[in-house]
Amino acid sequence: MALGSIPATPISILPDEVPPESAGQQAVTPRVWPSSRSAYFALFVIILATFINFFDATVFGMLAQRIKVDFGLTDEQLGFLGGPANIIFYVFVGIPLARLADIYPRKLVLAGGIAVIGGITALGGLAQTFWQFVGTRMFVGAGGSAHAPASYSMLADAFPPKRIPRAFALLQLGFIGGTTLGVFLGGQLIGIVSSWPNTQWMGLTIHNWQWLLIWVGLPGFVISLLFLLVKEPPRALPPVQARAVPEDSGLGRRILTFTGLDAAKAIHARGRVYYPLFLGLALSAIEVFGLQFWRTPFMIRTYGWDEARIGTVMAPMLLVGSLLGVFLGGFFVEWMAKRYKDANVRSAAILFGLVTICSIVSPMMPTGESSLFVMSLGAMFGLAGAVPQNAAIQRIAPNEMRGQVTAIYLFMFTFFGAMGSFVVGSVAQRVIGVEADLWKALVLTASILLPLATLCMFLAIRPYREEVERLEAETAAH
Secondary structure, eight states, X not given: OOOOOOOOXXXXXXXXXXXXXXXXXXXXXXXXXXXXXXXXXXXXXXXXXXXXXXXXXXXXXXXXXXXXXXXXXOHHHHHHHHTHHHHHHHHHHHHHHHHHHHHSOHHHHHHHHXXXXXXXXXXXXXXXXXXXXXXXXXXXXXXXXXXXXHHHHHHHHHSOGGGHHHHHHHHHHHHHHHHHHHHHHHHHHHHHHTTSOOEEETTEEEOTTHHHHHHXXXXXXXXXXXXXXXXXXXXXXXXXXXXXXXXXXXHHHHHHHXXXXXXXXXXXXXXXXXXXXXXXXXXXXXXXXXXXXXXXXXXXXHHOOOHHHHHHHHHHHHHHHHHHHHHHHHXXXXXXXXXXXXXXXXHHHHHHHHHHHHHHHGGGOSSHHHHHHHHHHHHHHHHHHHHHHHHHXXXXXXXXXXXXHHXXXXXXXXXXXXXXXXXXXXXXXXXXXXXXXXXXXXXXXHXXXXXXXXXXXXXXXXXXXXXXXXXXXHHHHO
């Protein structure tokens, strides 16, 4: 990605730094944004970190059937390992770590998180039991819990509002690269190491596929160092004004701030707009992440493919669909914005409907190629819908607690998304009951969850429009 050669832009004077004689002009002082070079370099490193996060998750999903066989797991246990194990620590540390992104340099929070992810992922290559595996996935989830809130907050202060949708669209390249290369390289590498004998080292038995976890964890340390080179963008409000509680507050009140109490109150105060967005995201995440984790076992059990063939066929389809989705999302929401103030949520609702159709149809296709093709269409519409969803929350979140509001929003995505693999596994084991009929579990969950998610997004359109109009009126008054 070209970083450009635009000279550095001087940093604007923050409100509490305005000299007394200029105080009367404070309200009309325009904000000067960081240079394009600084903004796009920050975006570039965030994209790399996002790539590693999703590359790890995708490779782990490609290994699902081998993990099941070598560790003797049921579908329900495998589903727990693929999802809930990642969010156990997220429940306890996700919101506090997001608070760190509100009051400390975000690049340091991001650097620490990606280093933890890399180290713990590599340790997963040494796991000997199911519960040891669960432990490594728990800490991987903890390390990644602050990534999205800190990244989104940094980008919102690095790019002017009109460029934020474009920045979030480019951010999807990390997701695209991680998921497509994870599928392709994961499949090829599994094919290579499948002929290796298991390794005996210091009393440990390392299965041949576990070497992949060791390899994919190491780049996290390099990306952690790159974050230290990022120039932290100035916040829209100085730290003094951004504090959620007064300086003289007691210890107990300060601790409550780290739990997300104030952000939760802000969300509840605008519940008509936030709650449908949160619920729609949660319901869709269950199905989307459930399908993402189970698609390799689904292809193996339904069509008899191996991981190398799955990766070879699926990766190009996902790549094309994902790239089209990023550009579709950016252009579609910009086109809608010329006509509607609620363009972000309106666009997301339309795209949710298209994802619903693809998710229900894809497991019922007669061939593996046609099933993967429809899955790729669903991925295209899903990525396109992610752009306006993310932009919608950043548009209405209070600046002084944007990190925590974003963390709570993404908690719904992460928590319920992580439950997706467990939900599908439980339905496959307890409702369907036949391992070869995994496709029925995918159809059943998609038919229930995604229509409800689409309905929630449509219900959020009017409240979101009213909130945008309220914010515009407040801005004009000041």
